[in-house]
Every structure is written in C-alpha cells, then in structure tokens.
Amino acid sequence: MTEPAIAILPYGHRLGPKLASVPLSDLSWPLGCPERLTGKTVGDLTPSDHLLMYPNSTVHLRLRRGTRARISLMMGEPSAIHGKHDRMLRWTWRRFFRVLTFHEVLLDSLPNAVFLPYGVTQVPDWRDLDVTKHRSCSLIASAKRDLEGHQLRHAVIDWARETRADVDIMGRGYKPFERKSDGLAPYRYSVIIENVRERNYFSEKLTDAILCASVPIYWGCPNIGDFFDTSGMILCDSQADIQRAIQSASEEEYQSRLPHLRAIQDKAAWYGDFETRAAQALRDALRG
Structure with a gap:
C-alpha cells in the first residue's frame, strides 16, 4: 500500500484552480516527499494524500478545483485572532479532513478536531548561541496596542521607565x-x-526565552504547567506580579532556576517545530 503524502502549504497559497499548478517543491515536507511525487504539482496529489494549510478568509467557501488531496487546517493563532474561523468551522468543518487546533471550543465541538499546541521558535540555532549572561532583564515589544498582552507590555514599559x-x-x-x-x-x-491569556496557547515568546536560557517572567497560558515544568519560570497573573519579579530578579535566583530551565530546553525545541508536529499529528490520526 502506498504511504500517503503529507505536505504543508505555505502562507500565501489559497484554494482554487491555480493551486493545482503549484510545484510540490514549493511546499514544505516535514516527513519527506515520496519519490513518486518528484517533479510533480499539487494537482498530481491523489485523494489519499494530504495538504495541511493555515486558515485564511477564503478557505471555508472556495472550491478546490483541480486539487484532489484531502485538506486539513492548522490553527496557529489564539481565539482572539482566529475567532472568526472558530465560528465558521461550526458550519464548514466537514470540508476538512482534520482541524489541528488548541482552541478548546473546537476540541469540544468538532468531531474531526485534533489537539495541537502552537509553540514555534525564532531561534532554531539555539544550540550554537553564546548565552553568556551579562545583563539582567529584557522586554521585547512591538508598537501594537490592540490586545490585552500588547497593552500590558506597554504598561510595564512605562513603569520600568x-x-x-x-x-x-x-x-x-x-x-x-x-x-x-x-x-x-x-x-x-x-x-x-x-x-492574550488563553488556555493551551503559548508562542515563540516563551519557547525562545527557554532556548536562550533566559528565565521567563511569564504572563500568558494559564495552564502552562500542562506543557512544561515551570520551576525554571516565574509565573505572573498581573502587572504587579511582573513588577515584583523584575525588582527581585537576582543572580542567585537565576542560578537556582537555571538547571530547571535547561531541563526543558529539548521539549521547547520540540514544541518549536510546529509544522513537523502538525504532520506527525495528522499521520498519527491516519494510523489511529
């Protein structure tokens, strides 16, 4: 029996007749591309093959002419951002083979939902980094102020200044x-x-700090302990908690937390490879 192919459609590609002509070499293949598909296009994928894609504004309604592969969704944003997809999927879930998600509203309501935490990383070379510590504390922020976390960052920055x-x-x-x-x-x-503060949601903000051996003064996923031993972190529920943690940060406390932080780096790196985990989750569902 031919092993089903599992590919990931990069951002920017959408369902529709043009998709069939996209070279398979343009797709991501975390588990490898079968030899039978070398030099082929999306239109050459069979009904037993699989495409994983990120949700977009057209995915719920657009016809998939020329694409025979089964389509599954990967949810990579919290409900505060992808809420419209949560609502649409109540009606369109049958269009998709699987919906890979950490949104509890979908996990509780869709028969084809599969649990997949987000994670990801922006420091894939973490093992080669010089992590010699010569500064106390950083805070990375953009200019955005839309969501609760954006606003909290700027409030902490104002206080710090x-x-x-x-x-x-x-x-x-x-x-x-x-x-x-x-x-x-x-x-x-x-x-x-x-x-945002949402169950099951953590991002590269956390995994990157862990991989860089920087103790996270963390506000976010309320059940982060389900994913990591939190002994290497400082968990905060409020701006006041964050401010106290900054004021009490010391070399001694850092050294006491460092072994716990290093112990979860491999797990953080595993969570950081989101697309491989997505492909593996789909493969496991097929074998299920």
Missing part, C-alpha cells in the same frame, strides 16, 4: 535588533507577555 528598573526595552517598537536571540541570550531574565 518611570522607576528606572533594570530592564532593557527592545523590539521594533523601541530598540530594534537583528536577531531574536540578541534580545534574549545575554539576559538572565526576560519579561515574556503573550498577546
């Missing part, structure tokens, strides 16, 4: 850097504030 707290403010909204690791690797601590 007013009190002259030992925090380096970095990011596109403040002091840009070339590589993500520049804002993490030299620091014993980093203030990590997710864009």
